[in-house]
Amino acid sequence: MQKKINRRSWLQLGMGATVGTLYTSIFGCTTPAAEEAASACEPTVNQTMGPFHPNKDQQDKDFDLTSFNGSDAQPQGEPIYVRGKVTDENCNPIPGAVVMLWQANTHGKYSHEYDHSSAEYDPNFQGWGQVTTNEKGEYGFKTIKPGAYPLSEGSADYRTPHIHFKFSRRGYHELITQLYFEGEELNETDVLLGGLNAEEKAQVVRPKTTGAEDIEDGASLVTFDVVLENAKDNSTENRLKELSGKYSVDIEPHEMKEELSQFYGGQREELTLTITTENGLLYAEMPIQPKCEVKPIGDNVYAYLAFEADIHFQQDDNGKVTGLQLKRYYEFPTLSAEKIN
Numbered sequence: 001m002q003k004k005i006n007r008r009s010w011l012q013l014g015m016g017a018t019v020g021t022l023y024t025s026i027f028g029c030t031t032p033a034a035e036e037a038a039s040a041c042e043p044t045v046n047q048t049m050g051p052f053h054p055n056k057d058q059q060d061k062d063f064d065l066t067s068f069n070g071s072d073a074q075p076q077g078e079p080i081y082v083r084g085k086v087t088d089e090n091c092n093p094i095p096g097a098v099v100m101l102w103q104a105n106t107h108g109k110y111s112h113e114y115d116h117s118s119a120e121y122d123p124n125f126q127g128w129g130q131v132t133t134n135e136k137g138e139y140g141f142k143t144i145k146p147g148a149y150p151l152s153e154g155s156a157d158y159r160t161p162h163i164h165f166k167f168s169r170r171g172y173h174e175l176i177t178q179l180y181f182e183g184e185e186l187n188e189t190d191v192l193l194g195g196l197n198a199e200e201k202a203q204v205v206r207p208k209t210t211g212a213e214d215i216e217d218g219a220s221l222v223t224f225d226v227v228l229e230n231a232k233d234n235s236t237e238n239r240l241k242e243l244s245g246k247y248s249v250d251i252e253p254h255e256m257k258e259e260l261s262q263f264y265g266g267q268r269e270e271l272t273l274t275i276t277t278e279n280g281l282l283y284a285e286m287p288i289q290p291k292c293e294v295k296p297i298g299d300n301v302y303a304y305l306a307f308e309a310d311i312h313f314q315q316d317d318n319g320k321v322t323g324l325q326l327k328r329y330y331e332f333p334t335l336s337a338e339k340i341n
């Protein structure tokens, strides 16, 4: 079931690929009632966050990525509208969900410090935006169709055009995923899309249509509805607090140090993983990866989907949390971390 992906492309993808099948098998509903609900509105498949998630705030982060800082100058590329509805597993709309979108420009370049490619930067493209769903659970962005980009400079392997999304709302698990465009030639060879099964592909590969009434000539519309999964963690608040803290990840034995430095820039002598708790859920954050949710999948085990690893917390005989192991997906070695406070 697990897709082979080499170490190099793993790093170039931002330490991740898809966990679609794995995710749905872990989080699939188990009770008959839930199964019924899930078949009505199946939670949308997670995809890796990638390395270019916005890590710096900017003044202009509204729904219109084709107008940056009030300028009339248009970004290069084909304008598209992305609109959708966010619902729960019973197909009820979720108002007030925060929707974040980030993507490459038409040349395949992200407005991000970690994008070292020589592709052209477009100063008129906003790069990312954030909106909140209305009372019907609806959201919308105006942007441009992103360009494809090679996995590394000069590589023959390309990421097909895609848009990254993060959906969050209290009471639901965070959804980090990617939207693709139907009919793209590169869809056939994309390493992340290739890891999804047919149902998962149907959720995230969407047609681009023209002729909608409220859309100007030359622009097209992509509809992207998603389903969030109800948040559940049976751990007590006290236990979540015990798990919270800083963990020092041992990166020496796995050449992680060198590769992290090479990819993310600067010298990285250490990697600290910070675990926090909020509203009954657990979150993880590293200097190379923004804060995102980790989901409970067993006793002391949490799925860290953005990093494509499971976190196994370790405790001593008295139940005191002493460290954790990051058991990464695919063939990557497990990383150990000691709890430092």
Ligand SMILES: [Fe+2]
Pocket (backbone or CB within 6 Å): 050, 052, 104, 159, 162, 164
């Ligand atoms: Fe990307």
